[in-house]
Amino acid sequence: MNEEIDDSEFYTQDFTTASEWEIFIARMEEIINQWKTDEVIIEENKSIWSVRQENIIFADFDFTFYWYKKKDVEEVSESSDSDSRSRNPVSGNFDFEMFSEADLTNESCISTWYGLDEFMVLTPTRNVGINSESRIKILLSSVYIVSSNVNNDIPIFVQIRDKWQKCFMGVFEGNGVRTNFEMVHLRRGPQHCQYLTGLLDLFKTKIMSPCSMDPIMCSVQLTYVLSDFGNFIWKQDSNNSEIIDMENVRLPFGVTVEPIKSIILKSTWKQLPEHLVVDSESYTDFDPHRAPIWSILAQMTKEPLCLLGDGLTEVYQLLSNHSNVYDSLGDYANNTTTPETNNPLDLLTEPAVPTISTLLNKAARSTINKHHKGVPPISENVLVPLLYFLFPDADESSTYPYGRDSNNEKDSPTKNKFINLEQDSKSFKTCPQDSLIWRLSIVLTHALQSLGGVKAFAHIWYEFVQEMRYRWEKSMPIPGLPSGFPDLRTCLLNQKLQMLNCCIERKIARETHRASQHFVDAENSSEDDDEFYECSEDGDSNKKYSMWNQPVGRLGKFNELKLLKTGDPLYIPVTQEPVLKTEDQLEEDTEVLLNLGDDNEASEVRARIMSASLLSDMESFKAANPGAIVEDFIRWYSPNDWIIDEENEDGGYLSPRMNIQNNIWVQMWETAKPVPAHRQKRLFDDTREAEKILQFLDYRNLSQICELIVPVLAHGALYRLVDEYNGITVNILQATARVTAMTKQVERISRDVKFQPRRFDAFIQDVSNFELTLSQINSLGYKFNPSGSFDNEINEKIGDLVIGKEIELLEKSNSNIGSRVLSMFSDAQNTANMISGETNEKLINPLPTPFQREFVMRVAAVKPASCSARCPQFLRAILSKNEFRLCGAFSEDIVFF
């Protein structure tokens, strides 16, 4: 100690010379006082502990000082211990705590061992042990001083030895009693301490009661660990080999290793007087089958590989890979086919009887690619079934055509537990379930995860793009897409393919039209004849339509209207098909229009830009209606701008806005030539658009491909989880909330204007967690209820076990779970015996030797002198194969001694 402080003058308080130790103690006291006066803020988290912490430095050594307090602890005064005055923390009847995962913190073992609801711990911040005897002593002295100085009624502990040993010493002082917490931790305990009898002797010796004591009350707990589940090992989707069940191609799900590490059975006896029980090397009263209390808990495997989460993670990681498909494929993509090894696509799209065109095509391809060097990343026998799965229309007898599930409502994940999912999923910007892109994203994920990684992924995409090109060239519609124009409420890839399909459709229409045109020309057009005859009935058809002005491209008559000038029927012309756009193109267009500004001039330019279709319609109209005037056109095109004369049904006039001098409509009408739609310049050039799409697909790099399928994958993963959840009968805590949260995430992922990997990552975490929970439940269900019959009781218990709770088995081995656990234990024992070659006797006791035995002894003893008050004494012994721990709390009267 530094003497100078004591000698210092009263009027100058010089702290500069205070020793490190004094500062350390002062700091601790200060923290404790601060904590006591502070308002306690109870954080809203799962843990039952509210924890506060401060850092303290002792010399150059960092410590962290924690204060642990159980939230909402009711005073334990209900217990038989009516002596509420002595609130000694160890005086309760606490024996064994029911294990609960949520309560776990680093230092909470103190609470488990001593049954404390509130305590403080001083522990080295870094992972260094306090092993030297003098250091331990100085720390202990410190907390003794602090404890008595601040009149603390909370035990203070110091962590000593190496951190993993979880060895704590401590002190409590209050109500005239001091309790010393002491702990011994050894690899292996001394021989005489292996059984209760020996431990009782040790306890008595330690107490050294000056007079005779009450009988010591003992509690015992035997723990058995089952980690060999024999036939009941749970592994799902073991088909992660290269063979994929083609009948059931779905996103992977489940775990590759048993998600339950072990099942722990505890048999417990509570509060037995010492003279009633015997437990020694030769004989023990503690037969687990006769224990009054049985409880079990499940230990989970730490971070087992979850297939669904893993698949998504692989895609997530690929997002940062910007290399292109051809680079990833290397030689293979550049030298696709030779006559010997056909491109699987040819196999796929080739009709049963090869047509000349496909043979030609094959020939053409084979001459281009003479050298075949590379080995395909996915072998043909794996690839072909996958392609048949994506394009089932290539095989007439396909067992998985698109739209097969539409009448099978049972499979719909919305059927059971999530009524709203169907509704919510409408806001997903993805694609319909089990459509081509849905399947493609599943196949791509499979390829990435289990068929050969990045190369296989690139290979599938490459084949897919090739197939798209093939379909376009051969005018074959793409299967498994929603019909119609690009739907802006779906993902971009879906829009692109819808667009490609529209292009293919128009190409087919054009080709058939051309074919029929030839035919009609040869036959001298019966339609034209009709027209001709109809006209000839008037007798002056030749006069009306000169040879160069024959009406063409009529769709049908328009409401019996007659042309104003000629009195001929007004025909609706065949017009050009509407222009189709995908959202990225629309965005570009919008941008162009917006950049023009918003003044009148810009409006005029916009009108010009937009008027292409108007001009086309005018030309078609003129072609179909020779002799028509602008008024006729308006009557068809914008009937509201033709004001009918009240008196004369056929008469009328244009609305004022149509009569504006030089308005754009009239201008255009004047420039329009009579040209039928099919001879006009195409407003929508399907050949060009198709080529654009094919190039778009072709030039995607790996990262961009992932971006395209991520929304669909997220949607698929959610449905997969919900599907699995509907398959089980156990209720998962907050399942609805978790699914709702994931639904929101999918919605956001799919609708983000710019893709945000961070969001996808968060989603993957949630998916993996949910997947793991489901796997654990499946595993426990399989173990406890192999028949799979509905059993509400078992389901409830499984629900508890899965969140890490220890549960009591009221009927012990007679309960369903109890008997299942016993039989698994005996199976495991049999297997073990068989391996070790021991005689295969019938096992009398299906339980193995306990993994851990725990004894709790407590008594009230007068200490240190015979005139002292009775103070609680406590010893807990934890014995296992490679650990021996004694946790003692010995109290003594510090007033009367």
Next chain:
Amino acid sequence: MDEDILTTLKLLIIGESGVGKSSLLLRFTEDNFDPEQTLTIGVDFKTKRLSIDDNTVKLAIWDTAGQERFRSLTPSYYRDAQGAVLVFDVSSYSTFAKLEKWLLELDTYSTKSNIVKMIVGNKIDVDNREVSREEAMKFARRHQTLYIEASAKTKDGVQCAFEELVHKIIQTPLWESYADNGLQIGNKDHPAESSCGYCTLS
């Protein structure tokens, strides 16, 4: 100059031809009425700043042609609109009867599920009214939209209609969830403003 702009909203004006969509827009943006306004071809748009609750929002209002034949062209521009004004002519029952079809079209093509809709009965200055206020109100109630009567010619109700619509859009809570995505409203001028604006309002 755009420092004080909170966000840009995309609005749509749809309805039958000749009900006065462009006139309403002209009245709102330029406070002007032109009886000889040309027929809109395809789509057009105007911008306007509007101050609401001490905040300024920029409106990009897309005006569409009402003609049947333009139906293949215009819906492309419905994308990502936050609000839609459905206009009918109170002196023409047929334009009112077609509203149902317009609402359906809006639901089909708008990509936002929570688009705010407002029905405007235009031309209330005209004498021969064919659609009563009550009937229109009933319709609006059934379809859960806002309803207001206006006249682009006399200026009645026009300002109020757009203000009301913008107010409603800002209040719609679901909106917020997209605000942090760097919302794109067909105008990329102010991505920063649009991404941060909503928290302060709601």
